[in-house]
Amino acid sequence: MDNPRHNTRDIFPATGTEITAKSWLTEAPMRMLMNNLHPDVAENPHELVVYGGIGRAARTWQDFDLIVDSLKSLEDDQTLLVQSGKPVGVFRTHKDAPRVLIANSNLVPHWANWDHFNELDKKGLAMYGQMTAGSWIYIGTQGIVQGTYETFVEAGRQHYGGNLSGKWVLTGGLGGMGGAQPLAAVMAGACCLAVECDETRADFRLRTRYVDEKTHSLDEALAMIDRWTKAGEAKSVALIGNAAEVFPELVRRAQAGGIRPDIVTDQTSAHDPVHGYLPEGWSVAEWRARQETDPKAVEAAARKSMRKQVEAMVAFADMGIPTVDYGNNIRQMALEEGFERAFAFPGFVPAYIRPLFCRGVGPFRWAALSGDPEDIYKTDQKVKELIDDPHLHNWLDMARERISFQGLPARICWVGLGLRDKLGLAFNEMVRNGELKAPIVIGRDHLDSGSVASPNRETEAMRDGSDAVSDWPLLNALLNTASGATWVSLHHGGGVGMGFSQHSGMVICCDGSEDADRRIARVLWNDPATGVMRHADAGYQIALDCAREHGLNLPGIL
Amino acid sequence: MDNPRHNTRDIFPATGTEITAKSWLTEAPMRMLMNNLHPDVAENPHELVVYGGIGRAARTWQDFDLIVDSLKSLEDDQTLLVQSGKPVGVFRTHKDAPRVLIANSNLVPHWANWDHFNELDKKGLAMYGQMTAGSWIYIGTQGIVQGTYETFVEAGRQHYGGNLSGKWVLTGGLGGMGGAQPLAAVMAGACCLAVECDETRADFRLRTRYVDEKTHSLDEALAMIDRWTKAGEAKSVALIGNAAEVFPELVRRAQAGGIRPDIVTDQTSAHDPVHGYLPEGWSVAEWRARQETDPKAVEAAARKSMRKQVEAMVAFADMGIPTVDYGNNIRQMALEEGFERAFAFPGFVPAYIRPLFCRGVGPFRWAALSGDPEDIYKTDQKVKELIDDPHLHNWLDMARERISFQGLPARICWVGLGLRDKLGLAFNEMVRNGELKAPIVIGRDHLDSGSVASPNRETEAMRDGSDAVSDWPLLNALLNTASGATWVSLHHGGGVGMGFSQHSGMVICCDGSEDADRRIARVLWNDPATGVMRHADAGYQIALDCAREHGLNLPGIL
Numbered sequence A, B: 001m002d003n004p005r006h007n008t009r010d011i012f013p014a015t016g017t018e019i020t021a022k023s024w025l026t027e028a029p030m031r032m033l034m035n036n037l038h039p040d041v042a043e044n045p046h047e048l049v050v051y052g053g054i055g056r057a058a059r060t061w062q063d064f065d066l067i068v069d070s071l072k073s074l075e076d077d078q079t080l081l082v083q084s085g086k087p088v089g090v091f092r093t094h095k096d097a098p099r100v101l102i103a104n105s106n107l108v109p110h111w112a113n114w115d116h117f118n119e120l121d122k123k124g125l126a127m128y129g130q131m132t133a134g135s136w137i138y139i140g141t142q143g144i145v146q147g148t149y150e151t152f153v154e155a156g157r158q159h160y161g162g163n164l165s166g167k168w169v170l171t172g173g174l175g176g177m178g179g180a181q182p183l184a185a186v187m188a189g190a191c192c193l194a195v196e197c198d199e200t201r202a203d204f205r206l207r208t209r210y211v212d213e214k215t216h217s218l219d220e221a222l223a224m225i226d227r228w229t230k231a232g233e234a235k236s237v238a239l240i241g242n243a244a245e246v247f248p249e250l251v252r253r254a255q256a257g258g259i260r261p262d263i264v265t266d267q268t269s270a271h272d273p274v275h276g277y278l279p280e281g282w283s284v285a286e287w288r289a290r291q292e293t294d295p296k297a298v299e300a301a302a303r304k305s306m307r308k309q310v311e312a313m314v315a316f317a318d319m320g321i322p323t324v325d326y327g328n329n330i331r332q333m334a335l336e337e338g339f340e341r342a343f344a345f346p347g348f349v350p351a352y353i354r355p356l357f358c359r360g361v362g363p364f365r366w367a368a369l370s371g372d373p374e375d376i377y378k379t380d381q382k383v384k385e386l387i388d389d390p391h392l393h394n395w396l397d398m399a400r401e402r403i404s405f406q407g408l409p410a411r412i413c414w415v416g417l418g419l420r421d422k423l424g425l426a427f428n429e430m431v432r433n434g435e436l437k438a439p440i441v442i443g444r445d446h447l448d449s450g451s452v453a454s455p456n457r458e459t460e461a462m463r464d465g466s467d468a469v470s471d472w473p474l475l476n477a478l479l480n481t482a483s484g485a486t487w488v489s490l491h492h493g494g495g496v497g498m499g500f501s502q503h504s505g506m507v508i509c510c511d512g513s514e515d516a517d518r519r520i521a522r523v524l525w526n527d528p529a530t531g532v533m534r535h536a537d538a539g540y541q542i543a544l545d546c547a548r549e550h551g552l553n554l555p556g557i558l
Ligand SMILES: NC(=O)c1ccc[n+]([C@@H]2O[C@H](COP(=O)([O-])OP(=O)(O)OC[C@H]3O[C@@H](n4cnc5c(N)ncnc54)[C@H](O)[C@@H]3O)[C@@H](O)[C@H]2O)c1
Pocket: A043, A051, A052, A053, A131, A144, A147, A172, A173, A174, A175, A176, A177, A178, A179, A195, A196, A197, A198, A201, A241, A242, A243, A244, A267, A268, A269, A270, A271, A272, A276, A277, A278, A279, A326, A327, A328, A329, A447, A494, A495, A496, A497
């Protein structure tokens, strides 16, 4: 095998109740690692790429095999250490300790840039873990659908009186995360025009019903949008094109009195200027080839194009159109490219998400290790029983109707402190009493309330100016380890790229045991509580109230 | 109280067997926090400064009090979170989890510089944790004596046939760490001339017998050195002066055929250009005052002076005199000041320490919570019984003879994988059977085999180029948490300053229980084992051999 990162194997996680590891606590990470590479889940599984540019599940195929072997033989008082996608050690711990501890892509700050990372990567010493790629809790595009949906709904509330009917969203990128945008917009009641340069990506979204139509013509796309918005129909179209060209063209047309979007955003992989953003005027094939042969030239051209797109976004914002950075760090790139007004529009977190984070609400999710969709439908039902919230019920109904499962059936549901542990204990009980066929794993994105420091995204414009303080995600990871999560991860980079964020993840397996009850009660309480704590420390009243209401013990804060 | 960081209280840890916390596992961090601020231990306890420039034990005095209160009421299934010296939360965990989890001074890499840190610090949002200051396992200057001693001995071995008699060391700085240099040199058989600008620091070292003489005159100092070296006497002198002036002057004299040092190094606090290095021509009082009023001017002047000192050090190296950076990042400062040859001499780790790190050997240490020196003498005896190594026995004898305890009696002993757990279990047994009056805590510096990523110091010039990869210290902290250390810490900055390192610490309390036996066996094995793992992964043969010999399970490595 010449390229240790390329293979033509297709990976499918085992399903059903037979396990090949020594317990469900090790079978779970094994299935979830494999699920991350499932052909329906990963963006480029043969290269081990799960999503977000080059976000991988393991460093090489050999490492993948070694991780699987290690998990199969791991005892219930042992812990496997994974260092940037490579299994490096198995150590004696105890039954309440995590079974896997993961650190991906972390670099000493002075060297924490793409150049140094790429140098290490070329030597085989690194892997980009993104957020849930290298931490084995990516669940396909659904993972982002609710977040995006919540964001669009909140934008509708703030700017359009809660009604997005007849409105349309302009965006770029239909990749692993970005592909969720047209569906989320439609669920929120809006139309969507998504510019995507790689036709295969658009086709993937068509196939999975995340986007309704596809065209190569801007005029045709705009005609559809015009027709749908007039008819009050919520539908979406993928336009094959380059956002760096289409966005400025739309600004010109809008300035000339033409049709104008109602919300503008973007989810190209701008965080990674070598692999993530097609320069204007280049073909996709040429771009891919030169990423290998001349990465510096690709980067320079991509940055120039990003600047053009951000200039267009600022122009939309100047017209009074709600415009947000959707967490790909494109403003930073444009700033570094010399565009001083790059940060003239906000990130989506301070604009729409922070009030949720203050209550520990974030992208909570779970997957059914049985592989049986019925297990998820039963948990959906349980959530409805336990949480009386029409908005949430509505989401669950739409999700069931519109979202095809990818890989192991899974559900995402933004809930916060006090509800996560409640749901976790209920699911564990359902495993114990046989209502569910097999154990459930519960995790979340690294993009969550207490688990990330990312001054251009999750912690942009914090009330007290503590945007860049990364003690918080580190404490979150240490506490989840101390509380008995099944696996815990610490990453650097993620969605905003090298140097711009540090974040942690956790997953806990509900194997139906009473030990699991105790761990779930601790982990699924403590994890969102650290988010409430972090926001309370920054002085957000919602967080302070939430902390008091839930009786948190925060010595230096309350 | 106007300045939340200033107080005139004197802090002394409780001693003896009565505890005010609910168990020894919480009494231990409380006593060690207080010990870090003991007037005989800390460099500036009224400002909460323990050592290393502005390395603090708590963010403010109010935070200190809140930490103490929290520790007093903490249950044996709770964990206290400390964020940059502020106690921010108490959470339910379990008895095998750490009682305290600490993250200090961590910043998202793009913002990880002194400017941003100082801005946060001014707002009350930060604290510099150094390595063992904010993690409560500083034991006074002794902590560094053995490391420095081992370094000088190894330098003697490599350059002078193992005999330093008649040789002399030139160095700068007699602060918390640097103060160990004259004593360590003398113990290794050499003379030492240490340039220190702050007379009170030199006086402190005289009082504690770490340095033998003091003078304001370079000629007088050189006359002493000349007399001692000729007589084969190992003695030391503190020269009150500025290293940026004295080093170049000594180069001039050496070049003119005058006396020349046999080893050159430095331990001014060069890592912190605002607070750590006196600019040439300034008085100490002026320097202190302008740190507050005009930090930018101080920094600029300090950097210029550092460049001069490093130029002198390179000139010594060019004369063939063994010259090493002693971990204060002074080469980086000179490089940034435009001196291209700044890295023409090596750091002390690749030069002398790495072979030890390959076997997990590093600054292992313990302290007697009873406060009784006899407890330490008994552990000294136990070490001799268990480890048959003349070099180690010699160290223990010299330490007992020459090193005055500061604060709680403590001992440092560089031992590695396979011995640390053995000693820990033996000490725990001695607590259990009453040989020792009270529990012992065992910890180490962050500067250790598996616990630090620091490309200008501990991980300089790694064999595979992985100097900047910081997954390793993060995994180390997660694993120590999973293994049941009593407290675990994750810091950024430390001895080389903002942006240049990430590192982790751990301390475990031997309370004599059988639970402690199990934890000690895991923690004191796993912790050095991660160091062997990290060096084996980098391809060091000594580490690979050590891993095999000890039967480590390193899937992707062995
Ligand atoms: N907001 C969030 O919650 C969140 C979470 C994770 C990641 N992200 C960030 O969002 C971005 C997208 O993530 P992803 O997983 O979808 O990445 P991806 O790499 O899978 O998809 C990016 C898509 O953009 C397309 N693209 C690139 N350049 C283009 C151009 N000039 N014009 C049009 N299309 C272009 C690519 O072909 C690709 O399909 C990343 O930067 C990621 O880090 C955001």
